Amino acid sequence: MQSIETWIVKINSNKRLIEKGRWVNLTFTFGIGQNDYLLEIIEGKVISTTKRTILTRSGTFKIHGEKIVWEKHWLNIPPRDYHDIFAMLAKKLIIIDGDLTPFMQNLQYFKDLIASNRQSIK
Amino acid sequence: MKSINIEFEDIIGRYLNINVDNTNYRIYVEEAGQGIPLLCLHTAGSDGRQFRHILNDQKITKNFRVIAFDLPWHGKSNPPEDYELKDYKLTTSLYKKIIMSFCENYKLNEPVIMGCSMGGRVVLHLALEQSNYFKAVIALEGSDKLEPYYDLDWLYRPDIHGGLIQSAFVSSQIAPxxxxxxxxxTLWHYMQGGPGIFKGDLYFYWHDGDFDDRSGLIDTSKCPVYLLSxxxxxxCTPERTLATASRIKGAKATIIPGIGHFPMSENPELFKSYIYPILDEILK
Known part of the structure; x- marks a missing residue:
């Protein structure tokens, strides 16, 4: 699994992804096992990533999965049930919580942002 | 003027009008080929364009008259007059009546019917209730029951773009x-759906069209049933398809590796390698 820093570089260098997320201005929590990260997004770009240490800082919504789940999601060809966050949701492999309105308003952006950590996706 | 050779596809599109329960529906239909009618039913929230690769395949159209129509409210089939007075909701009864009225008006004799997703559900209803009429049914991504896993209200509300959310929802169902x-x-078709139509279709697919209590009554000696998922x-997971097949004595189920919920449109060549043998078997 690539580091969070490498992933963020990939997100911010993806012009089409940033363009699709140009209306997104929020912070959300992305959880990998025991570790939560707060990703602050301005106009589709991730401008800061902070390991969540203060529990009252939760972001607008949270997406959480175990490390093994994200590792499978980020394979070049993910196995069935791990290939998309909605497929993972259907199988209860991840949890999505909080104010989901901005998430749903920009659903493909968030799907692509998370999937962009796949090694094959530039 | 310079002469240009136009390379038309084999598909012919036209309109017909049907009446169901005293309501007129103007239906858009495409067809190609000759032989046994093969009526194709699109998925929830989409339209008959999903079947263009089947309509354009001469290996199929040399023996089958392939027909794909857009349900009312979908594609180029208008909603009926007064549609604005209530939200669209596809019921089992209306869905079956529209299909049977189409078949009658189109004068189809012993057609094979192939539907995908919600189309794959309704063909099971028809295998039971119209077994003397249909030559065979093919359920693509078909099962007799599903458990909903998201809230349909996200699909139809003014603060969320309907086309984008529909496309983003179903993108999870396409194989990587x-x-x-x-x-x-395939996603473009979903981006073009009318407001609330995908949600209204899922009323049938997720609720009203449940059939697991009756699928065991289908007599496959009268009407063969094929399931491809x-x-x-x-x-409609492979497990749900196989569970459905286990309730229908004589049903033939196949799981296609490396493909998702829209086999005919998301990976037509792979899909054809699985549908050819089924059509050959029906021809014999």
């Missing part, structure tokens, strides 16, 4: 191996 050009064509379908 499917070619990008066909993935995005994709490995990556997270809606």
């Amino acid at each position: 191996q499917s070619p990008d050009k066909f993935r995005h064509e 994709g490995e990556y379908d997270c809606s």
Whole structure:
């Protein structure tokens, strides 16, 4: 699994992804096992990533999965049930919580942002 | 004027009018080929364009008259007059009546019917209730029951773009191996759906159309049943298809590796390698 820093570089260098997320201005929590990260997004770009240490800082919504789940999601060809966050949701492999309105308003952006950590996706 | 050779596809499109329960519906239909009628039913929230690769395949159209119509409210089939007075909701009864009225008006004799997703559900109803009429049914991504896993209200509200949310929802049901050009064509159809129509279709697919209590009554000696589902379908999963097949004595089920919920449009060549043998068997 690539580091969070490498992933963020990939997100911010993806012009089409940033363009699709140009209306997104929020912070959300992305959880990998025991570790939560707060990703602050301005106009589709991730401008800061902070390991969540203060529990009252939760972001607008949270997406959480175990490390093994994200590792499978980020394979070049993910196995069935791990290939998309909605497929993972259907199988209860991840949890999505909080104010989901901005998430749903920009659903493909968030799907692509998370999937962009796949090694094959530039 | 310079002479240009126009390369038309084999598909012919036209309109017909049907009447169901004293309501007129103007239906858009495409067809190609000759032989046994093969009536194709699109998925929830999409339209008959999903079947263009089947309509354009001469290996199929040399023996089958392939027909794909858009349900009312979908594609180029208008909603009926006064549609604005209530939200659209597809009931089992209306869905079956529209299909049977189409078949009657189109004068189809012993057609094979192939539906995908909600179309794959309704063909099971028809295998039981119209077994003397249909030559065979093919349920693509078909099962007799599903458990909903998201809230349909997200699909129809003014603060969320309907086309984008529909496309983003169903993108989870396309296999990662499917070619990008066909993935995005399949999603485009979803981006073009009318407001609330995908949600209204899912009323049938997720609730009203449940059939697990009756699927065991289907007599496959009268009307053969084929089920074909994709490995990556997270809606009608392989497990749900196989569970459905286990309730229908004589049903033939196949799981296609490396494909999702839209086999005919997301990866047509792979799909054809699985549908050819079924059509050959029906021909014999």
